[in-house]
Amino acid sequence: CAMSSELLVDVGDDSATAQLGQLKLTTIEDQQWPADESYLSKSDVSQQFDASSPHLPWDHPFYDIARHQIIEVAGDDNFGRKVIVFNACRMPPQHQLDHHKLLMYLKGTLDQYVESDYTLIYFHHGLTSENKPSLSWVRDAYREFDRKYKKNIKALYIVHPTMFIKTLLILFKPIISFKFGRKINYVSYLSELEDVVKCDQLVIPSRVREYDNKLRASLKPTTQPPMSPPHSPPLPSQVFGVPLTLLRLCLVMSERNTFLSFSLCVCASVCASGLEIEGIFRRSANVTLVKEVQLRYNSGATVNLREMEDVHLAAVILKTFLRELPEPLLTYQLYNDIVNFACKYVMKTLVESLPEENYASLRYLITFLAQVSANSEVNKMTNSNLAVVFGPNLLWGRDNAMSLSAIGPINNFTRTLLDQQHLVFA
Secondary structure: OEOOHHHOOOOOOHHHHHHHHHOOOOOHHHHOOOOOOOOOOHHHHHHHOOOOOOOOOOOOOOHHHHOOOOEEEEEEOOOOOEEEEEEHHHOOOHHHOOHHHHHHHHHHHHHOOOOOOEEEEEEOOOOOOOOOOOHHHHHHHHHHOOHHHHOOEEEEEEEOOOHHHHHHHHHOHHHOOHHHHOOEEEEOOHHHHHHOOOHHHOOOOHHHHHHHHHHHHHOOHHHOOOOOOOOOOOOOOOOOOOOHHHHHHHHHHHOOOHHHHHHHHHHHHHHHHOOOOOOOOOOOOOHHHHHHHHHHHHOOOOOOHHHHOOHHHHHHHHHHHHHOOOOOOOOHHHHHHHHOOOOHHHHHHHHHOOOHHHHHHHHHHHHHHHHHHOOHHHHOOOHHHHHHHHHHHHOOOOOOOEOHHHHHHHHHHHHHHHHOHHHHOO
8 A cells, every 4th residue: 555644754853863773674583694696976977877888897887786686677567667676685784885876876777767657666675784774875865866766756666664664754754745655655465566567577586585475474364465366378369478489370370460460450559649749658558458458459359449549558558568478579599699789780690580470570560669769859759768668678588677787788789770670671
């Protein structure tokens, strides 16, 4: 449920601040878990935060932050919004982490997505007295994120909240706006996240999963929260969440190309009225409508997205289809080649090595996106902006989530693919 306003009191109370520092964050048993594995100005960050650099080298200014995998990007949520994950349990002891650089690294991550709707998920379990940042750092961090960052964050989910985090929010009432406070949600169990994002696409630390299991085991049978729904076998006409090879089999069996029929419908809907809409593909859609459209496609029913008169719905449906593929469109086989991509002259060879159905689908998609970017003076969706939106939906690692060291090169590859599409698919 969302954070209630009565939880908030004055942060200026020195006694309350002192009490906060003395709060017991975790039990001694929890603190015995093994850890998961120079200040920069804003100008330093803009010059040195190279999001397109492959797997940060040891001498990169953010290497010592990135290696802990505290911050990750995990595709889109059920509303079509980018998901940023913060793992408290991966924070090393205070003396081993430069918290200012951590803040700059987080800002560098968000800078790529703040023009789009996005969701932030904070896994609180694992924050201990040894690795928690100071109260003043938390206050300064909140102030550092100006309206640019807060405007398009649609939800902040705090998973496994404790009395510490709730007290912290109480103390921060004077500087937390009412509008931002309404975006904060407490999540008691991982299964509750399924309403927001498919947990399979999140690389949830094992410590967090084990803690969630302990919480469940401590409940009485009558109060057990619902488990995540089991995976059901695909429907005969299913479009979402099935391999392209299976969709290709549908072509052989029913003499129709399921993917292209689906894509033509979605893309035609976007083209009909969306090419001149500013920020197309950056906005989210009503999750109930998204699920309803998915169900209709999967059941083989005819879907006319134009009748729904919501171009953002069509845009989200397209991204959802790509993200729910069991294997990304660019395939796991090309993952390392793309993450280490440095020369545009090998791009054509890489793309042509894709399976036939992947190549045809990618060609169709990129040709369509080129139409979108051709109207970028109006819709503001340049090749770079489209790459940020679609890159994570075209390729991800086998563990689903991506750190900045991987997502930068993937977005760079996607942008170059859009720039050179007339040569790559010639």
